[in-house]
Amino acid sequence: MSSLTKKSIGAGLAIAVAATATFAASHSASSSNKAVAARHAQMQMIGYHIGVLGGIAKGEMEYDSAMVDAAAKNMRELAKMERATLWIEGTEQGAVDGSRAKASIWQDSDGFAAKFLDLQNAADAMVGAGSAEEVGSRMGALGKSCKDCHESYRGPKN
């Protein structure tokens, strides 16, 4: 085998190894980006439903018990989403574009879980609110659960 052939094979292998490493890195980056995007979708759905309830409380939307209960139940179930697929380690702010998740989410996972439980309970307590006024009076706990979690576990705007 000529030294030129050896060199070519060596170069070919180096390119193949580099390509594999690039693939692995991009695949991993892509998985992390997708997890962050899915979390944002979860937050968007939660935000949408609190918006519906807020609109009813403020009289911007007509009170409708079916809408109130659906919004409350959806928020409750969104708060109960399994975190294993969504809150993957290594997807904190700074590690993945667009992420505002503080690293403390993974260092203090019990505390983080407790915040989602607060949201779940506040949403559950909204089910059955019988008037716009009742929706309004139950909004406090719901809004507080959002605010508390964001203050503890969400970083500054990117």
Added chain:
Amino acid sequence: MSSLTKKSIGAGLAIAVAATATFAASHSASSSNKAVAARHAQMQMIGYHIGVLGGIAKGEMEYDSAMVDAAAKNMRELAKMERATLWIEGTEQGAVDGSRAKASIWQDSDGFAAKFLDLQNAADAMVGAGSAEEVGSRMGALGKSCKDCHESYRGPKN
């Protein structure tokens, strides 16, 4: 009162009425847009989780029973989301930018509900899949439920 003053008041009232009508229209459009965006977030979360399961089935991601169960349970709960807040009448394709929802969703709401039940059942059947092969063999029903619903109730790309 001078006729000029009368004219001014008349013009002022007309502007006020127009502004109110514009507000009502824009508020309504905005509510519809938000419902469509929340549905897209729901679909994105479902798509994300089927991607996790597909990655495991294809060997692109390592088999992990906690990830499989979390993905399956999240899909199941996403399929069970209350539809009252998300699938609001008047938000079909053509009526709201970005919507691909066929009007038949509202004309045949039992059929539409049955498709989500298929997804719910297929996702539930994925819980406990004990290997990448088992994930793969259970993917068929899951993929079919997505495809069937899209074929029946999703319009062409916008």
